[in-house]
Amino acid sequence: MRILIVEDDSLLGDGLSRGLRLLGYAVDWFRNGKEADHALAAVAYDAVVLDLGLPGDDGMVWLTRWRAAGKRIPVVVLTARDAVENRIGGLDAGADDYLVKPVTLDELAARLRAVTRRSAGMPEPVWMHGELRYEPSSHQAFWRGLPVELTTREAALLELFLTHPNRVLTRDFIREKLYDWNDVLESNTLEVHIHHLRRKLHPKIVRTLRGSGYALGTVDGEQP
Incomplete structure (x- = not known):
């Protein structure tokens, strides 16, 4: 944000x-x-x-x-x-x-x-996406009821996807939302954070759309 x-x-x-x-x-x-x-x-x-x-x-x-x-x-x-x-x-x-x-x-x-x-049209204090539970007040994520330790940046990235569940987010849009003008970014910073979300939550929690960007994935009923 x-x-x-x-x-x-x-x-x-x-x-x-x-x-x-x-x-x-x-x-x-x-x-x-x-x-x-x-x-x-x-x-x-x-x-x-x-x-x-x-x-x-x-x-x-x-x-x-x-x-x-x-x-x-x-x-x-x-x-x-x-x-x-x-x-x-x-x-x-x-x-x-x-x-x-x-x-x-x-x-x-x-x-x-x-x-x-x-x-954003999401007034609820707890956001659900399949078996993912996210509490924006504490930036805490739960997968199948178990807490998942996310870094501050990973939680911010997950929250961004959850607030745009039906939208393809370009790399430029994500960078604009998560980083201010004082941040110095490596070329692969965003990809590293997305990799960590997939590893900690589910491989399909974020979809890559080549040439377009990223989108929230559907993970209901699937084993990580």
């Missing part, structure tokens, strides 16, 4: 970026709405964390512009403006959630999971 943070406070922005990366998110952080707007035009983010007190045009202005332009990306407002009228205004302007600073990283991650699940 790739997140865009728009926050002018250097200490907070750096802390949120580092913390979310440790939880398995790809994160790009910008300090003003103009830079964020350019990033939104270039990358298909899964959600935005938006401060309202930005330099220049504030966050409410950018949120209103994005919604007027038809951008449906989930937006979580994170701000010091705690008055009830500010919350109502933010939600009415199109925010999917509204958090008042200070906020813990765990709560922010939980709110991001909630808004992105709703956006």
Whole structure:
């Protein structure tokens, strides 16, 4: 999952970026709405964390512009403006959630999971695919009832396939969702992670479509 943070406070922005990366998110952080707007035009983010007190045009202005332009990306407002009228205004302007600073990283991650699940049409707290069970809140996978130890990146990759169960995902799409602009990738990084998912879960959990990309596989009733 790739997140865009728009926050002018250097200490907070750096802390949120580092913390979310440790939880398995790809994160790009910008300090003003103009830079964020350019990033939104270039990358298909899964959600935005938006401060309202930005330099220049504030966050409410950018949120209103994005919604007027038809951008449906989930937006979580994170701000010091705690008055009830500010919350109502933010939600009415199109925010999917509204958090008042200070906020813990765990709560922010939980709110991001909630808004992105709703956006993907998968509000359930547990996702099932044949004999695979996945809990996005803990990034824990179970195969036939037994826990499977996945790395942070492997869990993020599995979650990406589960949120697009009927779609062929190109290599470029997967890289865009899982890696931010600060990541340095080896040419075979993606293939290595897919190999590990197949080894740990099932050889057919991910299908390779030559020349096109990858797709979630059907594994019901099959022995790994």
